[in-house]
Amino acid sequence: NAGVTQTPKFQVLKTGQSMTLQCAQDMNHNSMYWYRQDPGMGLRLIYYSASEGTTDKGEVPNGYNVSRLNKREFSLRLESAAPSQTSVYFCASIIRGFQYNEQFFGPGTRLTVL
Amino acid sequence: AQSVAQPEDQVNVAEGNPLTVKCTYSVSGNPYLFWYVQYPNRGLQFLLKYITGDNLVKGSYGFEAEFNKSQTSFHLKKPSALVSDSALYFCAVRVMTTDSWGKLQFGAGTQVVVTP
Numbered sequence: 001n002a003g004v005t006q007t008p009k010f011q012v013l014k015t016g017q018s019m020t021l022q023c024a025q026d027m028n029h030n031s032m033y034w035y036r037q038d039p040g041m042g043l044r045l046i047y048y049s050a051s052e053g054t055t056d057k058g059e060v061p062n063g064y065n066v067s068r069l070n071k072r073e074f075s076l077r078l079e080s081a082a083p084s085q086t087s088v089y090f091c092a093s094i095i096r097g098f099q100y101n102e103q104f105f106g107p108g109t110r111l112t113v114l
Numbered sequence: 115a116q117s118v119a120q121p122e123d124q125v126n127v128a129e130g131n132p133l134t135v136k137c138t139y140s141v142s143g144n145p146y147l148f149w150y151v152q153y154p155n156r157g158l159q160f161l162l163k164y165i166t167g168d169n170l171v172k173g174s175y176g177f178e179a180e181f182n183k184s185q186t187s188f189h190l191k192k193p194s195a196l197v198s199d200s201a202l203y204f205c206a207v208r209v210m211t212t213d214s215w216g217k218l219q220f221g222a223g224t225q226v227v228v229t230p
Contacts, residue, residue, distance in 0.1 A: 004157070033217070035220075040123070040222055040223075041222060042204060042220040042221050042222040042223050043158075043204065043218075043220040044220075045217055045218075048217060058217065090157055090158070092157075092158075102148060102160035102163060103158075103160070103218065104160075105150075105157035105158040105159070106157050107155075107156060107157045108155075108156075108157055
């Protein structure tokens, strides 16, 4: 199993450009998450999808959109990138809720917005 | 508000010495607590969790954590640190959501530096 995969690994954008970060998991997990990691702030939840067909906002959703394409794939879109969105983005998945299980994380996408 | 705090930005320890990384939490109801580790340029890896039961939880790579309800703490420990334990450590607590699936609230992270 590849686990959680993310593409691309690195990306540089200019202000105002758009892009989509891709995430896929092959563990048949129900829930998927997008986080951003900034120094000194830990991981902050952007959006999550509790199950196929549903998405919900996390702590910092402004400037982002998501699509749960199917059970395996959960994409994050930046419609008009801003320098404040320079960050490392992580996708994660979990089989069900957090009562008994841990999240599995992808390797991350390092995004720089100039 | 439900939250988790890691009071130390960085912990320095000599190889072979005990390692402790502190975490305190604030939740309503029973806490579900997790520790994750992040090695450079990698995603987070699960170390251990407390759901219920014994206050001392054992996890991966020789780590353990002690749940203390009265002090609302969940400190990560390792009896003898290795240089390879140098990494960023995150404490997290489950926060309930309206759909009852739940999500994780992460602390800011503690950088552990183990010197030879």
